[in-house]
Amino acid sequence: MHELGITRNIVSIVGEVAKGRRVARVTLEVGRLSGVMSDAIAFCFDAVAQGTALEGARLEIREIEGRGRCLACGVEFAMPTLFTPCTCGSRQLERLQGEELKIKTMELEEAV
Amino acid sequence: MCAHCGCGKDAKATMINLQTGQEMDVADDGHAHDHDHRDHQQDGHGHDHHHAHAHDRDHGHSHEHGHGHDHGHRHQESRAASLVELETRVLAKNDALAGRNRAWLAGREILALNLVSSPGAGKTTLLERTIRDLKDELALHVLEGDQATTNDAERIRAAGAPVVQVNTGTGCHLEADMVARGLAALKPGPGSVVLIENVGNLVCPALFDLGERAKVVILSVTEGEDKPLKYPHMFRAAEIMILNKIDLLPHVDFDVPRAIANALQVNPNITTLRLSARNGEGLEAWYRWLRREAVAAREAALV
Numbered sequence: 001m002h003e004l005g006i007t008r009n010i011v012s013i014v015g016e017v018a019k020g021r022r023v024a025r026v027t028l029e030v031g032r033l034s035g036v037m038s039d040a041i042a043f044c045f046d047a048v049a050q051g052t053a054l055e056g057a058r059l060e061i062r063e064i065e066g067r068g069r070c071l072a073c074g075v076e077f078a079m080p081t082l083f084t085p086c087t088c089g090s091r092q093l094e095r096l097q098g099e100e101l102k103i104k105t106m107e108l109e110e111a112v
Numbered sequence: 113m114c115a116h117c118g119c120g121k122d123a124k125a126t127m128i129n130l131q132t133g134q135e136m137d138v139a140d141d142g143h144a145h146d147h148d149h150r151d152h153q154q155d156g157h158g159h160d161h162h163h164a165h166a167h168d169r170d171h172g173h174s175h176e177h178g179h180g181h182d183h184g185h186r187h188q189e190s191r192a193a194s195l196v197e198l199e200t201r202v203l204a205k206n207d208a209l210a211g212r213n214r215a216w217l218a219g220r221e222i223l224a225l226n227l228v229s230s231p232g233a234g235k236t237t238l239l240e241r242t243i244r245d246l247k248d249e250l251a252l253h254v255l256e257g258d259q260a261t262t263n264d265a266e267r268i269r270a271a272g273a274p275v276v277q278v279n280t281g282t283g284c285h286l287e288a289d290m291v292a293r294g295l296a297a298l299k300p301g302p303g304s305v306v307l308i309e310n311v312g313n314l315v316c317p318a319l320f321d322l323g324e325r326a327k328v329v330i331l332s333v334t335e336g337e338d339k340p341l342k343y344p345h346m347f348r349a350a351e352i353m354i355l356n357k358i359d360l361l362p363h364v365d366f367d368v369p370r371a372i373a374n375a376l377q378v379n380p381n382i383t384t385l386r387l388s389a390r391n392g393e394g395l396e397a398w399y400r401w402l403r404r405e406a407v408a409a410r411e412a413a414l415v
Contacts, residue, residue: 002284002316002319006202009202009203009205010202013198013200014198017196024193025193028202035318035319035345036319082378083341083344083348083377101201102200102201103200103202104199105196105198107193107194108193108194108195108196109193110193
């Protein structure tokens, strides 16, 4: 359950950049092979954001599917787990996506 | 401090130098790395943690992203909004500090290894034995990570190696800034070997680079042979798996070939060694690996 701490990290990074302005929305990219559960981050977010510039902010998480390329036969394939082998049987592969753990954007509120 | 792992915001990491008996806090706030660390720079190589990760580009237009996991609450549509592109990796601060540790170690031709396992797999016993057998040959140093107590550090010191204990409080893994502080207190000399014993935990330490040359995962035969499949991140991150306590194999149902097959399924490049830190069986292969890596660390610095 490191997601609570990961969420604290997210709130802290966004809060630093916001410099006191209120944050309306935060967009994350979380790969399905990153070792971090999106649902758990979402679950923690409201509690962690309380009393910060992110209180009440909307959290959007884009989940990135795992994909790899086989180093033996060159084919690209979906990787639902960290150790999905290629259909040719090879486990020597390059992971193309799915390990992201990134804050993409934040939206700041501005008084009009 | 373990604000990454969520093991308690009141976590307070402390560090004890077993050579001097000096005790200090590792950090007041594990994530505000831009504070002044003068208190910890007794040895002249302090770590200034100034990292600018945020690209504070304000764009004066608002975006709508229709993606899943919406947790909308008090979104104030009446206000104009500006979108800031961050593109920041959540673990960027730790990774930057780990890179700094790695460069510090490389410049001193030091081999650093990150030892990870479940609690009770035999990390400390393996270190004690390794120190007793190799201390005249390699300059071994140990950074001990535990939530509490200096028990393991006392054992290491008794075995004959300089040791610094980092207590992570309620934290469940070591982070790169703790290791930076630990190295500053430990002062390993050029060409030495630093063995970092992480907190016993097969989950979180996989995500946190400390600046080590390699992760060494230890699996004991009193555990299940499916651990590599249950904790794939850790076994994938490790370069070498040590199967420990093989002296107990006659008494347990552990299937060695299956454990190795499971590890290879997760990480086809993992090296496996079988040994007993208790009776010494198989240790020579571990020592050969350690010597070879120590030599490689000294030679790599020349390239």
